[in-house]
Amino acid sequence: MLDKIESKGTEKFSPRQNAVLEEALRLLVSGGEKALTTAGVARAANCSKESLYKWFGDRDGLMEAMISYQASKVRTGEGAHTHLTRETLEKALSDFAHDLLDVLSGDVSLALNRLAIGQSSRDGSALGAMLLERGRRQIDKRAMNLLVAAKRAGLLDFDEAADAYEVLYGLIVRDLHVRMLLGEDISVLRKEFGSRADKAVDAFLRLFGTRKALAD
Amino acid sequence: MLDKIESKGTEKFSPRQNAVLEEALRLLVSGGEKALTTAGVARAANCSKESLYKWFGDRDGLMEAMISYQASKVRTGEGAHTHLTRETLEKALSDFAHDLLDVLSGDVSLALNRLAIGQSSRDGSALGAMLLERGRRQIDKRAMNLLVAAKRAGLLDFDEAADAYEVLYGLIVRDLHVRMLLGEDISVLRKEFGSRADKAVDAFLRLFGTRKALAD
DNA sequence: TCAGTTACGTACCGTACGGTACGGTTCTGT
DNA sequence: ACAGAACCGTACCGTACGGTACGTAACTGA
Numbered sequence: 001m002l003d004k005i006e007s008k009g010t011e012k013f014s015p016r017q018n019a020v021l022e023e024a025l026r027l028l029v030s031g032g033e034k035a036l037t038t039a040g041v042a043r044a045a046n047c048s049k050e051s052l053y054k055w056f057g058d059r060d061g062l063m064e065a066m067i068s069y070q071a072s073k074v075r076t077g078e079g080a081h082t083h084l085t086r087e088t089l090e091k092a093l094s095d096f097a098h099d100l101l102d103v104l105s106g107d108v109s110l111a112l113n114r115l116a117i118g119q120s121s122r123d124g125s126a127l128g129a130m131l132l133e134r135g136r137r138q139i140d141k142r143a144m145n146l147l148v149a150a151k152r153a154g155l156l157d158f159d160e161a162a163d164a165y166e167v168l169y170g171l172i173v174r175d176l177h178v179r180m181l182l183g184e185d186i187s188v189l190r191k192e193f194g195s196r197a198d199k200a201v202d203a204f205l206r207l208f209g210t211r212k213a214l215a216d
Numbered sequence: 217m218l219d220k221i222e223s224k225g226t227e228k229f230s231p232r233q234n235a236v237l238e239e240a241l242r243l244l245v246s247g248g249e250k251a252l253t254t255a256g257v258a259r260a261a262n263c264s265k266e267s268l269y270k271w272f273g274d275r276d277g278l279m280e281a282m283i284s285y286q287a288s289k290v291r292t293g294e295g296a297h298t299h300l301t302r303e304t305l306e307k308a309l310s311d312f313a314h315d316l317l318d319v320l321s322g323d324v325s326l327a328l329n330r331l332a333i334g335q336s337s338r339d340g341s342a343l344g345a346m347l348l349e350r351g352r353r354q355i356d357k358r359a360m361n362l363l364v365a366a367k368r369a370g371l372l373d374f375d376e377a378a379d380a381y382e383v384l385y386g387l388i389v390r391d392l393h394v395r396m397l398l399g400e401d402i403s404v405l406r407k408e409f410g411s412r413a414d415k416a417v418d419a420f421l422r423l424f425g426t427r428k429a430l431a432d
Numbered sequence: 433t434c435a436g437t438t439a440c441g442t443a444c445c446g447t448a449c450g451g452t453a454c455g456g457t458t459c460t461g462t
Numbered sequence: 463a464c465a466g467a468a469c470c471g472t473a474c475c476g477t478a479c480g481g482t483a484c485g486t487a488a489c490t491g492a
Contacts, residue, residue, distance in 0.1 A: 016439090032337025035480060048479075049438045060481065111337070113394070118334040120399030121248025121327070128398030136391075169420060170390035174354075174382045178329070178393050183336030201384060207419055209261030232469095253449060264470045265451075275450065433492100440487075445480105452475080459468075 007049045013069060017055055021046040022067040024062065029111045032116055038062070063119070063127060067112055071134035074103070081149040086213050089150050090201060096143055097197035103139065104177050105186055105193075113181055140165065155213040164208055171200035223282040229285060233271055237285040239280065245327045249334050254278070262370035279335070279343060283328055287350035290319070292358050297365040302429050305366050306417060312359050313388045320393050321402055321409075329397055338382065356381065369408040380424055387416035 012022065030037050038059060042049045056062040081092065092154040103109055103216040112135075116127035143165050150156040176196075180186055205213060229237065239261035244252045254275060258265045272278040292315075297308065319325055328351075332343035359381050366372040374380040392412075396402055421429060 031333065034338065037478075038481075042441090046440085047317065047439080050441095050483085051439055054439085055482070114333050114337060114400070117330050117397045118249065120397065121330060125399070128400065132398060132400075138399065163415070167387065167415075168392045170386035170388075171383065172386075173391065174386035175389065177391070177394070178397070180350065181309075181333045181336065181394075181397075182329070182340070182348060183332075184348075196359070199383075205276065205425055206423060217461075255449075258471090264472085266453085266471095267469060269451070270469090281492080435492095436490085438487105438489075440485105442484090442486105444483075446482105447479090450476095450480085453473085455470105455472095457468105457470075460466085462464090 012072075013055075013065065015045075017065075018069060020047055020052070020055075021066050024066050025070060025108055027113070028066070028115060029107045032111070033115050036063075060119075062117060064130065065073040065195060067116070067127060067130050068134065069086075070108055070132075071138075074135070075138070081146055084150055084155060086155060089146075089153075089155050089213065090205065092146055093168070093201045093204065094197055096146065097200055098193065100139060100143075100169075100172055101176070101193045101197065104173065104178055105190060109135070110180055110186075113177075116179070126153070142154050143168065150213075154210060156208045157210050167207065168200070168204050171203050172197065224243075228288075229271075230251060230309055231279065232263075233281075236263055236268070236271075237282050237331045238354075240282050241286060241324055241327070244282070244331065245323045247329050249414075276335075276341070279331060279380065283332070283343060283346050283352065286324055286328060287346075287354075290351070290354070292354050295371065297362055300369040300371060302371060305362075305369075305371050306421065308362055309384070309417045309420065310413055312362065313416050314409065316355060316359075316385075316388055317392070317413065320389065321396055321406060325351070326396055326402075335378070335395070343349065359384065364427075370426055372424045373426050374424050384416070384420050387419050388413065 013144075020041070023034065024041045027040055027044050038052055040048050042052055052062060056065050112131060116131045119125045120128045130164070144161050147156060147158070147161050147164055147168075151158065151161070156164070159185075174196075176189060181190065221242055223269070235255065236426075240252065241255045245262050254265050254268055257263075257278070258268055268278060272281050290332055297304075328347060332347045337343045338343045360377050363372060363377050365386075367377070369376065371382070390412075392405060396405065
């Protein structure tokens, strides 16, 4: 008789439930939080409201499940970095910048962030923490691994990898994320992603690159 | 018979209306968007709902007026920069970093940003644009003036002031704004503002400072 | 074949909120 | 002093939504 979501944080959902969550995400993306009504989700997913409440507890549980489900989809492989040279490091940093910008500008990501921000003023509401932990943390790890590997290869120099990574993040994203969350036209911003990534990598290497990395 | 808000964007409000908007902001800060009900504002401000609708049209108009009013309060004097030296530039940049972090971490700022982000998925809803234009743009100008003055003094070197400013912004704020919007504990983050500002200014000067500025 | 379970669809309830209407009160200009 | 406007307080309306209850269809296992 497991009528409550169990193990709080690592639960997996049944295929049917995944399908429902998928539809809920689609609804959220298309119409914002306002459109995410229990009746609306039930109708869109061809399930009953009673099932929703049995599976997810209440509306908050549904939103948590949506974040959890979405996070489980976006597993970022943290590929091992061997044979790092200046060229491959620059390429890896550039790839990371592009991936980061793509993720942050994605429909679902923006919708979930807006949802979590909207709930953040309420009580507990660990949506924001969940989003950071399950979404961003994974991407962060990948970049941190890259930076540490680059330091070991003598291409980068820094004291704290976390500090260096934050600088990299700031150089890439700047105020773009908030602007997108505020509704700025994404198609316009997306055109600049290329030059944005290039400039960020260039500046980052000037800040943290060793002479070995900067040698032309 | 001016039953509509006129001149769209530069309107001023009567003292009574300002007091009501002040109370509305207090309500928004304390309880988030959910707490910002027309009845609640009327009760808190000791005015009638009918007056609210007469003055601001509807709930959206009230929210626009709140942003407009708040923006009108935070006029940042863009002091002229004469006699810029390496020390005064570093001081001015550090002051700017602190001011920026203080503004972004302010209760009212966070509440209004959350409000605008929540509305951004809806139709037109120019709240986000208003917030950027009336709030951030003012701060941006101040920093741009500083950067241009520093370039003229031979302390900084860059092609586009806007680009350099974006880098400065990214170095200072990084992902802090979004984390605060997501509900991360501000008192914890605030302790790092000092080192954050110092590191940002240091990195910025390494990126854009001339030899004259870097000379110890 | 026949319980027992799961889940669908619908109807229902209570509440909260946006917006309107109206009588009474204070302010203002003459 | 008086008329008219502005405004307050409250009551009211319609709707939308979260959550629950119930009847019924489909599936499952012995």
